[in-house]
Amino acid sequence: MNKCSRLLWSSMVMIIITLMFQPSRSDPQINLLNKGCSQYNASNQINFFNNLNDTFADLKSQLTNGSNNHFATAEQARSSDPVYAMVQCRNYLSSADCVACYDAAVSQIRNCSAANGARVIYDGCFLRYESNSFYDQTTLPGNVQICSNRTVSQASAFDAVARTLLNDLELATPKINGYFAAVKRDVDGGTSSIYVVAQCAETISETGCADCLTVANGNIESCLPDGDGRAIDAACFLRYSDTSFFADNQTTNIASFLEGGSSSKNRYIIGGVVGGIGLLLIFLALLIWYQYSRKRKASPRGNVLGGTDLQGPVMYTYKDLKNATDNFSEQRKLGEGGFGEVYMGTLKSGNVVAVKKLSVNSSRVKTEFDSEIRLISNVHHRNVTRLLGCSMRGPDLLLVYEYMANGSLERYLYGDKQGSLNWKQRYRIIFGTARGLAYLHDQFHVRIIHRDIKSSNILLDDEFLPKIADFGLARLLPDDRTHLSTKFAGTLGYTAPEYALHGQLTEKVDTYSFGIVALEIVSGRRSGDMTIEPNAEYLLQQAWKLYESNMHLTLVDETIDPNEYTPEEVKRVIEVAISCTQSPPSLRPSMPEVVFMLSSEYPLDQRPPRRPTFMDQENRSPLETSTATADSSMSRATDTITDVTGR
Ligand SMILES: *[C@@H]1O[C@H](CO)[C@@H](O)[C@H](O)[C@H]1NC(C)=O
Ligand SMILES: *[C@@H]1O[C@H](CO)[C@@H](O)[C@H](O)[C@H]1NC(C)=O
Ligand SMILES: *[C@@H]1O[C@H](CO)[C@@H](O)[C@H](O)[C@H]1NC(C)=O
Ligand SMILES: *[C@@H]1O[C@H](CO)[C@@H](O)[C@H](O)[C@H]1NC(C)=O
Ligand SMILES: *[C@@H]1O[C@H](CO)[C@@H](O)[C@H](O)[C@H]1NC(C)=O
Numbered sequence: 023m024n025k026c027s028r029l030l031w032s033s034m035v036m037i038i039i040t041l042m043f044q045p046s047r048s049d050p051q052i053n054l055l056n057k058g059c060s061q062y063n064a065s066n067q068i069n070f071f072n073n074l075n076d077t078f079a080d081l082k083s084q085l086t087n088g089s090n091n092h093f094a095t096a097e098q099a100r101s102s103d104p105v106y107a108m109v110q111c112r113n114y115l116s117s118a119d120c121v122a123c124y125d126a127a128v129s130q131i132r133n134c135s136a137a138n139g140a141r142v143i144y145d146g147c148f149l150r151y152e153s154n155s156f157y158d159q160t161t162l163p164g165n166v167q168i169c170s171n172r173t174v175s176q177a178s179a180f181d182a183v184a185r186t187l188l189n190d191l192e193l194a195t196p197k198i199n200g201y202f203a204a205v206k207r208d209v210d211g212g213t214s215s216i217y218v219v220a221q222c223a224e225t226i227s228e229t230g231c232a233d234c235l236t237v238a239n240g241n242i243e244s245c246l247p248d249g250d251g252r253a254i255d256a257a258c259f260l261r262y263s264d265t266s267f268f269a270d271n272q273t274t275n276i277a278s279f280l281e282g283g284s285s286s287k288n289r290y291i292i293g294g295v296v297g298g299i300g301l302l303l304i305f306l307a308l309l310i311w312y313q314y315s316r317k318r319k320a321s322p323r324g325n326v327l328g329g330t331d332l333q334g335p336v337m338y339t340y341k342d343l344k345n346a347t348d349n350f351s352e353q354r355k356l357g358e359g360g361f362g363e364v365y366m367g368t369l370k371s372g373n374v375v376a377v378k379k380l381s382v383n384s385s386r387v388k389t390e391f392d393s394e395i396r397l398i399s400n401v402h403h404r405n406v407t408r409l410l411g412c413s414m415r416g417p418d419l420l421l422v423y424e425y426m427a428n429g430s431l432e433r434y435l436y437g438d439k440q441g442s443l444n445w446k447q448r449y450r451i452i453f454g455t456a457r458g459l460a461y462l463h464d465q466f467h468v469r470i471i472h473r474d475i476k477s478s479n480i481l482l483d484d485e486f487l488p489k490i491a492d493f494g495l496a497r498l499l500p501d502d503r504t505h506l507s508t509k510f511a512g513t514l515g516y517t518a519p520e521y522a523l524h525g526q527l528t529e530k531v532d533t534y535s536f537g538i539v540a541l542e543i544v545s546g547r548r549s550g551d552m553t554i555e556p557n558a559e560y561l562l563q564q565a566w567k568l569y570e571s572n573m574h575l576t577l578v579d580e581t582i583d584p585n586e587y588t589p590e591e592v593k594r595v596i597e598v599a600i601s602c603t604q605s606p607p608s609l610r611p612s613m614p615e616v617v618f619m620l621s622s623e624y625p626l627d628q629r630p631p632r633r634p635t636f637m638d639q640e641n642r643s644p645l646e647t648s649t650a651t652a653d654s655s656m657s658r659a660t661d662t663i664t665d666v667t668g669r
C-alpha cells in the first residue's frame with residue numbers, strides 16, 4: 023500500500039518534471055544541476071565586486087551582440103582580486119533563452135556573495151568565475167553523472183542505441199567547430215527516440231575536449247537504462263534523454279566526423295577480429311578498469327569541478343597510522359622536517375607512505391588546520407609531493423604523504439650519495455622544481471608561497487625527478503595585512519633578504535630560494551658554507567664573481583663529467599639562478615618565467631642579471647629604505663599554525 027502510493031506519487035512527480043522540461047517556444051532550461059561557492063572570500067571586496075560586475079556586464083554584452091552569442095569569456099584583472107569568468111549556453115537555445123539562462127545564473131551565483139570563485143550549471147547554460155584563469159581546464163575531480171532513476175520501457179533497445187550514440191558523440195564533438203553536437207536517433211524501429219547533446223568549452227583544445235568527454239561518457243553510462251542522464255565536468259557537458267529537449271531542426275549531422283575514426287561500430291568489428299590473446303588483453307583491461315572505476319566510486323567524491331570547491335583529504339584514524347609506523351618507532355623515522363618528525367608507514371593496504379607528526383598543539387589550531395589541509399590535499403602536480411590524507415583526532419595531528427624512496431636532494435648533494443647525480447639529472451631537478459613552484463604560485467587556484475625552499479625540501483622520486491615537499495603548511499599568499507605578519511619562516515642562506523630582514527613576503531621569496539638551490543645543484547656546494555679558501559665567501563658571492571668574470575664554468579661540481587654538458591647549458595642555468603637572486607624582488611623573474619628561461623628557446627643574454635644582494639654584507643642598500651610596517655609586523659607574534667610550526 024505504502025509502496026504503491028509512493029510509486030504513484032513518484033510517477034506523478036516524473037510526469038510533472040517531464041512536462042516542465044518539454045521544449046516550448048521559449049525555455050531557458052534553468053533546471054539547476056550543480057552549483058558551488060569557493061570557501062575563500064575575496065580580500066578586497068570593493069575591487070572584487072567592481073571586477074565581478076564589469077566581467078558580468080562584459081559577458082552579457084558579448085552574448086547579446088557579440089559574434090558568438092552562446093559562449094563568452096571575460097576577465098578583469100587590473101586591480102587586486104582579479105575575476106575570470108566564462109559562460110556557455112547549449113547551442114540549441116535561442117539567443118533570448120541563452121541570455122535568460124545567463125541572467126538566472128548570475129542571480130544564482132551572486133548567492134556566493136564575496137567568494138573568490140563560484141559556478142552554476144543549468145541544463146541550458148553554465149557560468150563560472152575564479153580568481154585565476156581556468157579557461158584551459160578540461161576534466162577535474164568532482165565530475166559526476168546525474169541520473170533520473172526512471173527506467174525506460176524498452177530498456178535493452180534503448181540502452182544499446184544510447185551507448186552507440188554517446189560513443190559517437192564522444193568521438194565527433196571534439197572535431198566539430200564550436201564543440202557542440204545535438205543528435206536524435208530512433209529506438210526500436212521508431213517507436214521511441216533518444217536525444218543526446220555533447221558540448222565542450224570553446225577555449226580548450228581538441229584533445230582536451232576529447233579527454234573531458236571520455237570521462238563524461240564513462241560517467242553517464244552508469245545512468246543507463248534510466249530515461250535521463252547528464253554528466254557534468256569543468257569543461258564539458260553530456261546529456262541524453264528519451265524525451266526531446268531540443269527542437270528537431272537543431273540537430274547536428276555528425277556522420278562526416280565519424281569517418282576515418284574508429285566509430286563504435288568499427289570498434290565492435292575490431293573486437294571480433296582479434297584473436298584469443300587480444301580478447302584476454304581486453305578482458306584484463308576491463309578488469310583493471312572495473313577495479314579502478316569501483317575504487318573511484320568508493321572514494322569520497324567532493325563537489326569540486328575546479329577551484330570552486332575543495333575536496334577533502336582522506337581521513338585516517340590515529341590508531342591506523344600509529345600501527346603503520348610501529349608506534350612512531352625510531353627505526354621508522356625518516357627525518358625531521360620543518361614542521362615535525364617524519365616516519366615511514368606501511369598502511370594495511372600495503373602501501374608505503376610518509377607520516378608527518380606535526381609538532382603543534384592540536385586543539386588550538388584545529389579550525390585553521392582543517393581549511394589548510396583541505397586546500398593542500400587538492401594540490402596535484404608531478405613536481406609537488408602529494409598529501410594523501412591526515413588524522414585530526416588523537417594526541418597529534420598527522421599528515422600522510424606519498425613516500426619518496428630516494429629521499430631528499432640534500433642527500434644526493436652532500437649526504438651519503440654525494441656526487442652521484444649526473445648533469446642531466448641535475449638539470450631535470452632544476453627544471454622540475456621550477457615547474458612545481460610555478461604551479462604553486464600561478465596555476466593552483468589559490469596562490470601558495472612555499473617560503474622554505476631548500477635542498478632538504480626537494481625529494482627525489484624513483485626517476486630522480488624532484489617533488490617539492492613541506493609546502494603544505496606554508497601560508498597562502500597573504501592578501502591583506504593581517505596575513506602579512508609571519509615569524510621568519512625560512513632557512514638562513516636560502517632566504518630572500520627582504521623576507522629575512524623585513525618579513526616582506528611575496529612569491530619572489532621562493533624565486534630567490536630557488537636560485538640558491540639551483541646554484542647548489544650546479545656547484546655541489548652548500549649555500550651557507552663559508553669554508554672555501556682562500557677568501558671565505560658564500561656560494562652566491564662566489565657564483566656572481568665567477569659569472570661576472572666569465573669564469574662560471576669553474577663553479578660546476580667537479581664530480582660531473584665535463585663531457586655531459588655544454589658551456590651554454592651551464593651558463594643558462596647559472597644566469598637564470600643569479601637573476602632569481604636579484605633585489606629588489608621585482609627584478610626577479612616569476613617562476614613561470616623561470617621555466618621559460620630555462621628552456622632552450624629562450625635566447626641567452628636576453629636579460630643579463632644584475633648583481634645580487636648578499637645578506638651578510640654591509641651593502642643592503644635596496645632594502646634599508648623599505649617599509650617600516652613590515653618590521654613591526656615581523657615582531658608580531660601570532661598563534662596561527664605556520665607561525666607555531668615554522669622555523
Ligand atoms: C565570506 O563572506 C561572507 C559574507 O560576506 C561571510 O558570511 C562568510 O563567513 C565569509 N567566509 C569566510 C571564509 O570568511
Ligand atoms: C555589483 O552589482 C550588484 C548587483 O547588481 C550590486 O548590488 C553591487 O552594488 C555592485 N557592486 C559594485 C561595486 O558595483
Ligand atoms: C551592444 O548593444 C548595446 C545597445 O545597442 C550597446 O550599448 C553596447 O555597447 C553593445 N555592446 C557591444 C559589445 O557591442
Ligand atoms: C540564490 O539565488 C536565487 C536567485 O536569486 C534564489 O532564488 C535562491 O533562493 C537563492 N538561494 C539561496 C540558497 O540563497
Ligand atoms: C537517483 O538515485 C540516486 C541513488 O539512489 C540518488 O542519489 C539520486 O539523487 C537520484 N536521482 C534523482 C533525480 O532522484
Ligand SMILES: *[C@@H]1O[C@H](CO)[C@@H](O)[C@H](O)[C@H]1NC(C)=O
Pocket residue numbers: 269271272
Ligand atoms: C525550427 O523549428 C521551429 C518550430 O518548431 C521554428 O520556429 C524555427 O524557426 C526553426 N528553426 C530553424 C533554424 O529552422
